[in-house]
Amino acid sequence: MDRVAIAGVGWAGYRPSTPEVSYKELTYEAAVKAYADAGIDPRRDVQSFVTVAEDFLEGTSIFDEYTPDQLGAALKPMQTIAGDGLHGLATACMLVNTGQYDMVVVEGHSKASNVLTLPEITAYAQDPVLNRPLRLNSDFIAGLEMNRYLFETGTTMEQCAQVVVKNRRNALDNPRAPYGADLTIDDVLNGATRSWPLGEREASRPADGAVVMVLCSENRLRSLACTPVWILGIGWSNGSPSLESREWGELPYIQKAARMAYNQLGISSPRSVVDFAEIDDTYAYKELQTLEALGLCSPGEAGILTEEGYTAADGELPVNVSGGSLGMGHLFDATGLARTLEAVLQLRGQAGVNQVPEVEIALVQSWRGVPTTSGAVAILGN
Amino acid sequence: MGMRKVAVVGAGMTKFVRRALETPKELAWQASHMALQSCELTMDDIEAVCLGTAPDSFDGLHMNGEYLSDGSGGWNKPYMRSYVGGGTGVFVPIQGWYHVASGLFDVVLVVAEEKMSSFYPHAQAAFLTIFDHTTERPLKPNLLWIFALEMNRYMTTYGISKADIARVSVLHKRNAAHHPAALLGDAEITVEDVVGRDYAVEIEDLHVL
16 A cells, blocks of 8 residues: 555644534534645535444434545545444555545534533444443443453553653643643552553543544645655454453454555664653553554563653654543544644644654554444554 | 455345344344355354444434444444444445455445334334424424425426436336345326325325335
8 A cells, every 4th residue: 555645734722621612513523624734625626535433422413424524525525434433544545545536524523511421422333232232331341451451461550650640740731731731649549549550640631622634646746835744554453352252361353454565665673763652541551552563562571661761752652642532532433633743733733832853753542432443543654 | 556356245134124023133134144155154154243223212222333233243242333324325335445445354245224114103203303493393393394395496496397207216116026036016007096195195205115
């Protein structure tokens, strides 16, 4: 597959609540910025549009009917992918590589503040026959997974808490992050328990926001006056949806997605290639579990490396310099796009106070949350 | 270089029924299994899976695509769900097309699933939530009403009679009588049968078609 350029990016938010705008207005703001950034007119230049969304979180059935207006996509090919933003980017990459489209727009948004019953909604993602009668809270499943991960790898609760300290401290320097804080490990561990051993402060909180990206072929890029970032590899995979038969300590679907992306670049040792990473931290332990699944460290090593500062903003492999979902808030299926945005700004040298010096290759990864085993990985370069 | 040509090499379809006893996963599995058998492939040959299903409220599941993944063969593989409202069943083969035409995959499995009977008391009620929550839903519109409005406008604009439209029902129901997977086939139905039925049933039949 040929590499695809990210020619323009735009965002709106992120904030815990945005009562003054609708999801359409939020998305419109991000779209206008992205089109200006790429120097394009969506009605004239864009041939296909992709939105990532889920009906229940939108509060509207057949939500895909409500996506064209705010993007300038009326009477154009438009599809909704019920996946993360990285699945949307993968779709755009495939569309460009067919040769039929040379410019595609991907959009993701979260109007989390409209959702009054999030635990009840996520519980509706459980198997209706086998699991839902048990009345499991989704975070209970995360607690089970964290417990198994700690047991199998010897990772400590202090090491998980260090992820919170690091990411929320990083968020203080990110103007898009509403949940920045200067915490200590004791602050995290002495907080309330969400679902043991998962602490309340180890779970990301939702935020409102929207991200829009303009993707195009190498040929099309030549006629644009913009600073491109390239999607060099992208992979995605699902594991077992069943709670009864999945791996609880490891993330085989992330391993598979990463291998797919690495193979497109011919990478066998990602640790020697990747300069920084924006990865899942929906829950703090996921950052550690994911680092190991991505092959960026050995099983059981991520917690130790985090304690030693290896993944700090000034460490050897900065991870979630943006603040991650713990610091920026969780944007539902826009999360992968929000992380890609941070990687794009870093690779362009436009990340401001958070800028990591001399970066060329970024890894972005996302997970679709409890109870799924669905994830994606992208490798970006400048 | 021209675009990569993509072929359909196998297909399978479950029988359409009013209240399937199978779970959504099982329906997806049955159709997938039939498709693989028809072209003598196994899941080992499949590189990625594309799923189409919409909306979630029919199956009564948040992230229905994730729930359906193993039944559709999307285990330990790249798997993605697309939807474009009522056009999803036609769109998901397009999703399969661009997976292959991109050059990223050679063989993909395309699955479309819908189990409307999970919705109580009737799937039609799920359509109450498709309307804009600010500008339309307070008016309590119904899907049948908007189809009736469109039909009325179409008939008025082009001078088409109800009997003309009823001929479409007759044609399709007679065709369906010989389709092994069809639910609503009727080899003997006439235009008079369609026009003579009461309005709600007639419109509902129109939707089912």
